[in-house]
Amino acid sequence: MEHFSDRLAASVIDRRSLVCVGLDPALERMPPALLEKHRPSATVDEDEAVAACFAEFCAGVIEAVAPAAACVKPQAAFFEQYGAAGWRALTETVACAHAHGLPVILDVKRGDIASTGAAYRRAAFGGAPGFAAPVAGAGADAVTVNPYLGDDALAPFVDACAEGRGVFVLVRTSNPGAAMLQELEVEGRPLYLHVADVVARLGAAHVGARGYSDVGAVVGATAPAALRAVRAALPRAFLLVPGVGAQGGGTDTLGELKVGDAGGLVVNASRSIIYAWQQGQSDFQRAAAEGAEALRRELGPPA
Secondary structure, X not given: OOOHHHHHHHHHHHHOOOEEEEEOOOHHHOOHHHHHHOOOOOOOOHHHHHHHHHHHHHHHHHHHHOOOOOEEEEXXXXXXXXXXXXXXXXXXXXXXXXXXXXXXXXXXXXXOOHHHHHHHHHHHHOOXXXXXXXXXXXXXXXXXXXXOOOHHHHHHHHXXXXXXXXXXXXXXXXXXXXXXXXXXXXXXXXXHHHHHHHHHHHHOOOEOOOOOEEEEEEEOOXXXXXXXXXXXXXXXXXXXXXXXXXXXXXXXXXXXXXOOOOOOEEXXXXXXXXXXXXXXXXXXXXXXXXXXXXXXXXXXXOO
């Protein structure tokens, strides 16, 4: 069994890249040629048409950014809103990323207890019971999870680390309202650092050959002080850092957070890369490739 953290580290090192490209497809932002190609017809319903458009768009983005990105992060909600057709497009997107050698972090922010948590885990990774054999899930390499219910809600996902999967726990998120709860003082420390302690404890048993844990943390670039504090608390964890680009987070403080030969972090950018074509570039693939490469150069080498 190969650790998720080792696969992610290998991708970072091979591409000399800390870039994670978020895949957040929205119909109103699809390139005109794809909209025209996938319009519904007498034989194709609305949901199926949108899902097919999303699948082709994401495949095009993945092909374009594969040389410069270490991994991709599909946001499940953008697909799930189109029902079964959307879920099929999501699984196709995961398979496409794997075909290009890119680990997939499925952004689902799950977190529930007992059998419900186990069902969420199987949806992301596979293994739901079938009549004759287990049923495939989305086939992701890792997921994002919400710790609000406690460590028993994280357990189904952390247990999957023994099968080569990974987990990214929401610690200090990038949204404007994050501070309302995450920075509350608890016994003299902000709550997010208590969550970081949980991440460290759960991840200690799942460390790969390169020294990184399979249990990582989501920490936003929009809160640089929190980002530094979480790195100090989690020196062996991969950090998934959203908030760069459209959300306004900067990259100037990220260099000091690198640990080990693979940096120990991946920096997510979604809209600024996948919709770069809307800044005057007609070819969405070329624009995405240029955006990913620009961020790769801005972030510098992993070590």
